[in-house]
Amino acid sequence: MSIFRLFRSQSSAPVARERLQILLEYERRESGRRDLAAVLRDEIIAVISRHVTVDPDRVQVKLDRRDRMSTLAVDIQFPNAAA
Amino acid sequence: MGKVIVVTSGKGGVGKTTSTAALGAALAQMDQKVAVVDFDVGLRNLDLVMGAERRVVYDLINVVQGVAKLAQALIRDKRLENLYLLPASQTRDKDALTEDGVGRVIADLREKFDWVICDSPAGIERGATLAMRFADAAVVVCNPEVSSVRDSDRIIGLLDSKTLKAEKGERIDKHLLITRYEPSRANRGEMLSIDDVLEILSIPLIGIVPESEDVLRASNLGTPVPLSNAESAPARAYFDAARRLCGESIEMTIPSERKGLFNKLFGRRAA
Secondary structure (H helix, E strand, O other): OHHHHHHOOOOOOHHHHHHHHHHHHHHHHHHHOOOOOHHHHHHHHHHHHHHOOHHHHHHHEEEEEEOOOOOEEEEEEEOOOOO | OEEEEEEOOOOOOOHHHHHHHHHHHHHOOOOOOEEEEEEEOOOHHHHOOOOOOOOOOOOOOHHOOOOOOOOHHOEEOOOOOEEEEEOOOOOOOOHHHHHHHHHHHHHHHHHHEEEEEEEEOOOOOHHHHHHHHHHOOOEEEEOOHHHHHHHHHHHHHHHHHHHHHHOOOOEEEEEEEEEEOHHHHHHHOOOOOOHHHHHHHOOOOEEEEEEOHHHHHHHHHOOOHHHHHOOOHHHHHHHHHHHHHOOOOOOOOOOOOOOHHHHHHOOOOOO
């Protein structure tokens, strides 16, 4: 064993505790409700689809849930009307 | 009237079946009349852990469907005369279990036994919700590990919404059983501590079962942990948990291995 390992922090438990606390706070709030991100994704895609043909393979949804706020990025590629 | 307990966890492999067998055996040793019921249709294992796998004739589905009488399907333990097993079906479709049918069988068991302990399948699907449906109390088995704690939280939510008691507006008692705990690793900050898990899940603790080679040894032999080696650390943890289930208040400890001089000198037990 490397001598440096002795100095490296072995405490992963506090990280586990914090991750769980953040996740479960979210999941308890959302339980019974549909996942908000999923609702937004579906409705946004539905609105776009009303006007243009959307290829499901060309839709990218990124979600980042953080402590106080979340971001949702929806990237939809569609052919130009003229094409 | 007996008490119906569901042993549940959400996550698989955390020790539901081991704990069902162990709590059943510990309660039976306290002169209680106990039935342990396997709800894991298609993947039954309680029979194996209890050492009764070669004596299964009828199962829960046969009784639910009226093919067999309850008394015919119950297997009496060879070591403890007031401990019985109702096995799950290995072959049948899990949809063969109906809520009404299960309700009738549980009501019947409740009249004949002091304790009916239902071993839930993993997951949150029908099998798991049926296993908890008629319970008076739940033992939530949890490992000090993130995915197990998360799933325990889900199961606690289901216990508070999908059980008959919850639907009637009554309270279902929930007890946390932490298994595979390693105090030395928790002390070094490598494992969630008991306090961490309790703070996150906030249900009362019924016992702490330390990680131990005695648990695998017991299942290898088909003997519930308390009967395999009553002096072992996990056996003492299960005895304490069983006494707490009966309402005794005993100090919460983490049982540790009692090593004799020989073992201290040579480290390994000659098992």
